[in-house]
Structures are given as C-alpha cells and as structure tokens.
Amino acid sequence: MRPLGLYLHIPFCKAKCIYCDFYSLPHSEEKMDAYTATLQRDLMRWADQAKGHTIDTIYFGGGTPSYLGADRLCRILETVFAHYRVDKNAEITTEANPDSAREVSALRQLREAGFNRISLGMQSASDDELRLIGRVHTHKETVEAVRAARAAGFDNVSLDLIYGLPEQTMAHWRESLQAAIALRPEHLSCYGLKIEEGTPLDRKKDALRIPDDDEQAEEYLATVELLEKEGYAQYEISNFARPGRESRHNLKYWDGKEYLGVGPAAHSFVNGRRFFFPRDLAAFLQADEPFSLCVDDGLGGGAQEYILLRLRLTEGVLWETLAARFPDYDVCALCEKARRIPDGLLVSDMRGLRLTPQGFLVSNAVIAQLLL
Numbered sequence: 001m002r003p004l005g006l007y008l009h010i011p012f013c014k015a016k017c018i019y020c021d022f023y024s025l026p027h028s029e030e031k032m033d034a035y036t037a038t039l040q041r042d043l044m045r046w047a048d049q050a051k052g053h054t055i056d057t058i059y060f061g062g063g064t065p066s067y068l069g070a071d072r073l074c075r076i077l078e079t080v081f082a083h084y085r086v087d088k089n090a091e092i093t094t095e096a097n098p099d100s101a102r103e104v105s106a107l108r109q110l111r112e113a114g115f116n117r118i119s120l121g122m123q124s125a126s127d128d129e130l131r132l133i134g135r136v137h138t139h140k141e142t143v144e145a146v147r148a149a150r151a152a153g154f155d156n157v158s159l160d161l162i163y164g165l166p167e168q169t170m171a172h173w174r175e176s177l178q179a180a181i182a183l184r185p186e187h188l189s190c191y192g193l194k195i196e197e198g199t200p201l202d203r204k205k206d207a208l209r210i211p212d213d214d215e216q217a218e219e220y221l222a223t224v225e226l227l228e229k230e231g232y233a234q235y236e237i238s239n240f241a242r243p244g245r246e247s248r249h250n251l252k253y254w255d256g257k258e259y260l261g262v263g264p265a266a267h268s269f270v271n272g273r274r275f276f277f278p279r280d281l282a283a284f285l286q287a288d289e290p291f292s293l294c295v296d297d298g299l300g301g302g303a304q305e306y307i308l309l310r311l312r313l314t315e316g317v318l319w320e321t322l323a324a325r326f327p328d329y330d331v332c333a334l335c336e337k338a339r340r341i342p343d344g345l346l347v348s349d350m351r352g353l354r355l356t357p358q359g360f361l362v363s364n365a366v367i368a369q370l371l372l
Helices: 029-050 070-083 104-113 127-132 139-151 170-182 200-207 213-229 248-254 281-286 303-310 319-325 331-339 357-361 363-371
Strands: 002-010 053-062 086-096 117-123 157-163 187-192 233-236 239-241 259-262 267-270 273-276 295-299 346-348 352-355
Touching: 002 029, 002 248, 002 267, 029 070, 029 259, 029 281, 053 070, 053 248, 070 086, 070 104, 086 248, 104 139, 117 139, 139 157, 157 170, 157 213, 170 187, 170 213, 187 213, 213 233, 213 357, 233 248, 248 259, 248 303, 303 319, 303 363, 319 331, 319 352, 331 346, 331 352, 331 363, 352 357, 357 363
Parallel strands: 002 053, 002 259, 053 086, 086 117, 117 157, 157 187
Antiparallel strands: 187 239, 233 239, 259 267, 267 273, 273 295, 346 352
C-alpha cells in the first residue's frame, strides 16, 4: 500500500484578513451544510481510486475549518474512516482560528473523533497588530484556545505567526515570538508578510509603514536563532518544531510524496500527475461529479522539481536519495553550479546540498541559479 496524504479545503471565514490571497468566502449555516454533504459524497466517490493507498496524514485547511463546527468536521472525518484505509498512527490536523476554538467540549469532540493535531492562527500577540490586519481574535483568545486544546487532550499544537506586519518593529516581533514560546506549542510556523496583488493590503500599502526586505531579513534570522535556543529546530524555511513534531503532512509537499486535495482551490499530486480544483465554490456544489472540474496541471515528480522542493528543507537534497530516485540525473553538473553560489548561502558536502538561514532569504535566486 502506498502512503497518501489527504487535504480537505474548508473555504469559509468570518472575515477576510487584509493580506490573505487564499480562497475563502463568508460562512453561512446553509452553505456549510451543503458543502459538508458535497465533500462527503465526493470522498465516497473517489474511494475506489484510493484502494492501493493508505492514508497516513489528513489535513483540514482553509479558510477556517473551525468555523465549520465540530459536528460537521467529525462527519467528514468519519466518512474518510468509513471509506478509506487510514493508518492507525495517521497525523490528523485541523486549522482553527482562536476565537472559534475555545470550547473544551467541542475540541474534545474533535479529539475523540480522531483529530490529534491542531494548528491555531495566532499571527501576533499584539491586539493592535491583529486589528490592523483584519484578524477577528485577540491574543487573550489565543491563550484560551491553547489551554482549551490541552484540556481537550491535544498534545500536538502548532501556532502560526507573521513577521513584517504593518507598523511592526523588531521589538514587537520579539514580543510576539516570546509570547508564542510561552504557550509551549510543539510546532511554530513563522511566515514573512507578502503583499499579494489585489488584496486590501495591496491597496493600503502606501498608507502604512511596512517593514522592508532588510527589516524582514533581520526578523527572520532573529527568529531562527531564538527558536533554536528554545528547542525548536528549523526543518523548513518557515517551520520549526520540537523533536519528532514536524508536520508530517506538509513534509509530503516538500518531499515529492503523493497527496489528494479535495475542495475548491485544492491541489493534488497522485500517480505522477498534478491537478487542482478551480477556485469556485458554486461550481463545486452544483457539479454532479466535482472531480470532473479538476484542471490538469501536468506531470510532477521530476528531478528538477524534487530538488526545488527539497531545498525548502534544512536537510536539503541528499545525494544518495537523489541518485536512487533519479539515476540518470547529472549530479556532477549540479555540484558545479553549487560551487558558483556565493559563500554563506549554500552548503555542499558529502551528504548533500542544503541552504543556510542566509540562503533561505534569497532561496528563489539560489535555486534558479542551480536549476537553470
């Protein structure tokens, strides 16, 4: 049986954050009921094609899955258990916004249904920063959500934070980072703010003081240093974890492993092909066969793609694995290109090829130089 990750997109939010470019829509009880039923139906229909796979990670992302409510989330997960072979040690994650994840009873319902990991969108410990970017929760609610998750039996909690926020200083960022560490999560994701074209932040950017690239770089390097001291090992550009608490689902993306994504805007990589659902909730709900909506995104899993994805990880590209997966790949040519990369950005040794923290800051340029 081949392992397969399962990603389920829940496209509902209470409000759109000013920086967000993910596919999400206002939630209503009627739409969420219809979406839950459609998702269950589609999972049942695709089950025959997954008979050769064992689901070893399940990830509910969004949007904000916690707005769907514990009952609906549990019904969807029960459908997966009923129609797919799920590994007994599968990692099962739901994302949640702190304001909708503070009821111990609802979280305990999730935990008892099989969810064993929760990822909370903390983003900042400053209520002023949270209001400025359109978040609907407070830091107090983040603290309450973490405590509720612990009380419900979750021993694997992840927190998301963003550095480079409008009006943020290095001191403010350190305060948020220290506040997150104080909550003792097993995992932290720390993302640099990106201004996506067409978002409200893009339209407001000239009226705000937004940290420039140099300031973001300083915040990033300070993050790596501080989290390492606190026992959080960096394993990917933006991700840090206690030993053994890396996100197994997200590692699939960066290691070229198979995963199925279901829901509007969800992407998949199965049987060597990449495909995705359009960003269209109405079409998804109305289609008799929603998988017929999927757009083919070409072949995946080649050597160039593998190198690009693996260089997001601190482990990087391992020569032995590269040679085993792609025996015809010209490793010598790659090594020669690596020698031309400026000092301090890339490590090439007997084990493999990997970026340094400084290299991660310019990873796109370095990877382009290696692969072109």
